[in-house]
Amino acid sequence: MNRHPDDRGGDAGRVRIPSDVDRPDRILAGLTARQLALLAVPAVALWAAYAASRGFVPLPIFGALAAPIIVAALTLAVGRRDGVGLDRLVAAALRQARQPRRLVPAPDGVTPAPTWAGRDPGPPPAPLHLPARGVADDGVVDLGADGAALMCRASTVSFGLRSPTEQQALVGAFGRYLNSLAAPIQVVVRSQPVDLTGAVAELRRAAGGLPHPALERAATAHAAFLAELAATRDLLARQVLLVLRDPPGGPDAASRLRRRAEDAASALGAAGVTATVLEGAGASACLHAALDPWAPPRPAGVGPADAVTTGAAT
Numbered sequence: 053m054n055r056h057p058d059d060r061g062g063d064a065g066r067v068r069i070p071s072d073v074d075r076p077d078r079i080l081a082g083l084t085a086r087q088l089a090l091l092a093v094p095a096v097a098l099w100a101a102y103a104a105s106r107g108f109v110p111l112p113i114f115g116a117l118a119a120p121i122i123v124a125a126l127t128l129a130v131g132r133r134d135g136v137g138l139d140r141l142v143a144a145a146l147r148q149a150r151q152p153r154r155l156v157p158a159p160d161g162v163t164p165a166p167t168w169a170g171r172d173p174g175p176p177p178a179p180l181h182l183p184a185r186g187v188a189d190d191g192v193v194d195l196g197a198d199g200a201a202l203m204c205r206a207s208t209v210s211f212g213l214r215s216p217t218e219q220q221a222l223v224g225a226f227g228r229y230l231n232s233l234a235a236p237i238q239v240v241v242r243s244q245p246v247d248l249t250g251a252v253a254e255l256r257r258a259a260g261g262l263p264h265p266a267l268e269r270a271a272t273a274h275a276a277f278l279a280e281l282a283a284t285r286d287l288l289a290r291q292v293l294l295v296l297r298d299p300p301g302g303p304d305a306a307s308r309l310r311r312r313a314e315d316a317a318s319a320l321g322a323a324g325v326t327a328t329v330l331e332g333a334g335a336s337a338c339l340h341a342a343l344d345p346w347a348p349p350r351p352a353g354v355g356p357a358d359a360v361t362t363g364a365a366t
Contacts, residue, residue, distance in 0.1 A: 083129070090129040090139055094121055155180035184339060189332040192306045193339070199300040202309040203335050204316065206239075206292040207326040225323035232319065235312065238295040244345055246287040252279050293338070294320075294327055 076084040083091070098118050105114065131138040154177040156162060162177055185194040193201045211219060255275035262268045281287065296312050298305040310329075317327040330338055340347070 086137075086139075087129040091125055094125040098122070152176075152178035154178070187332055187336045187339070188306070190306060190310070191329055191331045191335045192309060193335060195300075197300055200298045200305040200309060202296045202298075202306075202313055203330045203338060204294040204296070204313055204327040205330055205334075206294045206320070206328075208290070208292060209324045222323045226320070226325075229316065229319035229323070232315075235299075236297045237316075238297070240293040240295060242291050242293070242342070243288040244291055244341055246289045248278050248282040248287065252282070 076086065079085050079088055098121065102114055102118075128139050128142065129137075133141060152175060154175070156177045156179065158177075158179045162179055164176075165172070183195055183198060185196045187193050191202055193203070195201055209222060211222065214222065252275045255271050255278070259268045259271035259275070262271060294316060296309050296316070298309050313327065313329050320327050
């Protein structure tokens, strides 16, 4: 909201800037061009059907037959779920239904099985195409034709426990960072499973070395509580990631992403958020967990599947 220098009060010198500047323009009756196109197609089809059948089909019967089509068209054009139009959701569902169900990592194509192995009655597998081509040692993710990306692990803030003044300061700091953006970012909030096996084993191991029997009993009881909690519930931890994107074609994408990560860490630090860049191993583990959250963690020191293993001669 801007105020004119000569404004001495009132709203005469104020200009309201809408927050939904990316909202599609409303063309007619509060509908966008896309919604009007979705309604125009069934409307023209129904008009043509009525013009062809009005000589032998009464209007009430035609109206009863056309009512489901009209309701479906209105629902598809106007309905929304989670901020996304139903027409886009239906199109995405149709694309997903047409995609193969079995995908395998085969960048050069799937080799057909030999004839002696028999014939699989199900559909053949298709190559798995992932957006990430590789992860460098500095954590930069190669997205191929889509450019590059860098992931940062962000901490959370106990916003509800702050005073109103502190909340306003946090919101202001975060707003200043958003207003300073000149390139796309993505904030990902995901839940990941928690494995308490190591914590339980460490508690039981350290219980015997505590200086007092009461402390030993408390540590053993807490280890038993954690073991029971892990056995009876699915434990999840929240992870917040800040993903910085760099468009394709630009030189020295890694340096630009690093500078943007430093600027993000400095700006978000004023809001109480700590942003840490995920290096190569951390970025690979994060992508691996996103693809298969319930898989066990990958052992350290294991190379990629296509790496050539060599050994020194003895």
